[in-house]
């Protein structure tokens with residue numbers, strides 16, 4: 001395997017991706033949302049059984065980038081009608097700012113084009129300046145900013161961003 005490029009996530013990599021998600025979320029979100037919300041969203045979004053099922057679902061695509069045999073970053077995109085959603089993009093803090101996020105965004109954009117989607121859309125916390133900078137650098141623009149009620153008393157204060165394909 002070429003370690004420099006993203007590859008589609010394998011079933012054997014699901015646990016490592018979940019572990020990386022926990023690590024990056026704890027490095028990123030305590031300044032932005034409560035620990036209770038972090039724990040609830042991690043449990044919901046990184047259920048290993050659901051992730052494995054998505055590997056066989058043509059409407060979902062996960063990619064992983066490895067560095068020094070370790071999982072350094074991942075992205076998850078999915079089809080939602082006329083557009084594709086960039087649902088998750090996480091790079092290990094020790095490997096950030098080395099171009100891995102851009103490689104993962106390219107993989108997701110290329111897959112979304114193959115799905116005939118008109119754009120790639122995402123939500124990002126309004127206080128997540130680092131991610132917003134990365135998305136703007138890639139060519140996304142902010143199309144909407146609002147508070148989303150996600151239930152259980154939790155909200156997401158997000159920008160919606162789009163990248164035309």
Ligand SMILES: CC(C)(COP(=O)(O)OP(=O)(O)OC[C@H]1O[C@@H](n2cnc3c(N)ncnc32)[C@H](O)[C@@H]1OP(=O)(O)O)[C@@H](O)C(=O)NCCC(=O)NCCS
Nearest residue numbers: 089090091096097098099100101102124130131133134137
């Ligand atoms: C957002 C994230 C995925 C970007 O991945 P990355 O591998 O660090 O990004 P890249 O190295 O490809 O950066 C591409 C460009 O984005 C911009 N950028 C990235 N990080 C930046 C930062 N901290 N400050 C300012 N600009 C930044 C720069 O223009 C950069 O190009 P340059 O390094 O040549 O100046 C990564 O920072 C991350 O995992 N953050 C924590 C998790 C997160 O917030 N995920 C997004 C959830 S919506």
